Amino acid sequence: MASTPKRRRKNPRYSSPPPPPPLSSAVRTLSSIEPPLSLLPSKAEFFKLAAVVSIAVSVAVACNYVVTLFNRQPKPFCDSDTEFDYHLSDICDSCPSHGICTEGKLECMSGYRRYGRSCLEDGDINEMAKNLAKLVESRACESYSQYLCKGVGNVWVQGNELWNTIDNDNTTYLYAKQKAMEIVGNLLETRDTGTGIKELKCPELLVEHYKPLSCSFHLWLLEHALFLIPCCVLLMGFGLMLRRIRRRHYLSVRAEELYEQVCDILEETALTSRSVNGEGEPWIVASWLRDHILTPRERRDPLLWKKVEDLVQEDSRLDRYPKMLKGEPKVVWEWQVEGSLRSSGKKNKDSINKRKSSEQSNLGSNQVIRRLKPGEVLKC
Known part of the structure; x- marks a missing residue:
């Protein structure tokens, strides 16, 4: 059996690198590597x-500041009796004004109270000082005003006498004083003064407020007397x-009125006596006529009747002659009827007045008749 040929393995060190992948495949690979969208927080969650x-x-930060503030100890005050300048030192704070600092502690002077790390002026002491000053002022000014008005009192008052009356040993009171x-x-x-005592005097403008009204008026009159006396004399003369001019005018007008009444009475008396066959x-x-036409107040003024007598004496229609009545001499006045112009004028006036009154009565009756309706009868 034939054996299969063996392949030699290539050494990687000497082998050529593989070809790069195409660009589209690389993009796909990167897109597959991106994290999902649910991994990052949204915009609302970020805020x-x-x-x-x-x-x-x-x-x-606030807790850290509060803890540091409460745990921090304030700096002590620098002693006020030392000559060393501690203004730029971090060891202690400088002693405030109106304060006394010893061993790092602060004490305020008399008349001042401590507010925090400073000394402020005491309002109660200020009010007390103002009241004391007002009391001394009133006593000094009242003494001067009494001297000006009544001649009693002193112009200059010793200050020791005023302060001793309101003396007090209290420390606060002494500072207010x-x-x-x-x-x-x-x-x-x-x-x-030469003895070392200080004296006080109220100024001229201030003492005016302490004078009574009557005293101020009296002093004003004395000061302007040279000007007021001539003015008063001129006013009184004017x-x-x-008044004299008004009295003359009144006497002349009233005397003419009385003269007219006298003439009417005398003329009427004369006409009446002639109409009754001379029996009247x-x-x-004249005195009876005077008491008849004058009021009780006018009888006390003899000048008024004197003017009436002068007018009667100047009238040629009136006779004035003495006559014995019951054994007493009297002056009588008589109207001359013959040739009198006044009687005719008076008669004409009386006739005219009667005519006017008759015309007015006729006019009134005619108006009443016109107002009547047809068929009505006027009843008397």
């Missing part, structure tokens, strides 16, 4: 993951002159 990570980082003295020194006038008296006593 959620970023938010969670940022919140966690923020919480961690010191501040009040500074306020008063800026507000009031001060001067030093007032008297105006044609004259009237």
Whole structure:
């Protein structure tokens, strides 16, 4: 049996490499190697993951800051009585203003309170100082105002006397008193006496607020007396002159009215006496006529009736002559009827008035007749 020929194995070291696969087959191979789409997170899940990570980082940072803040001890204060400059030192903080620092501790001066690591001014002490300064001001200004108004009191008041009345040993009160003295020194006038005592005086503008109204008015009158006296004299003279002019006008007008009444009464009396066959008296006593037509107030003014008498005396239609009545001399007035122009004028006026009144009555009756309806009868 014939034996099959054996193939020699080729040595790989000396064998030629196989030919490369085609390009299409290589692309297919790479596409089959890509990971699936479900392996990577989506866009929404990525934003959620970023938010969670940022919140966690923020919480961690905040917790670390709070722990560090609470665990950190504040720096001590540098002693205020040392000459070394600790402003740029990290060992201690500089002592704040209005503070006293010893062994790293802070104490505020009188009148200041500690707020944190600083000293702020105490509001209660400021209010107390203002009240003390107001009290001293009122006492000094009232003393000066009494001196100006009544001549009692002092212009300059000793400061020791004012402060001793409100003295107190309290530390807070002493500090408020010191501040009040500074306020008063800026507000009031001060001067030093030879004995070292300081005196206080209220300024002129400030003392005006402490004067009573009556005192201010009195001082104003004294200050402007040289100007006010001539003005008052002129005003009084003008007032008297105006009053005299008004009185003259009143007397002239009222005297003419009374004169007209006198003429009417005398004329009527004279006409009446002639119409009754001369039995009546044609004259009237002047004093009786005066008391008849004048009011009680006008009787107290003799000048008014004097003017009426002057008008009667100037009238030629009136006679004035004395007559004895019951043993007493009287002055009587009488109207001259003969040739009188006044009686005719008066009669004409009376006739005209009667005519007008009759016409008005006729007109009224005609209007009433016109208002009546046909068939109605006017009843009297």
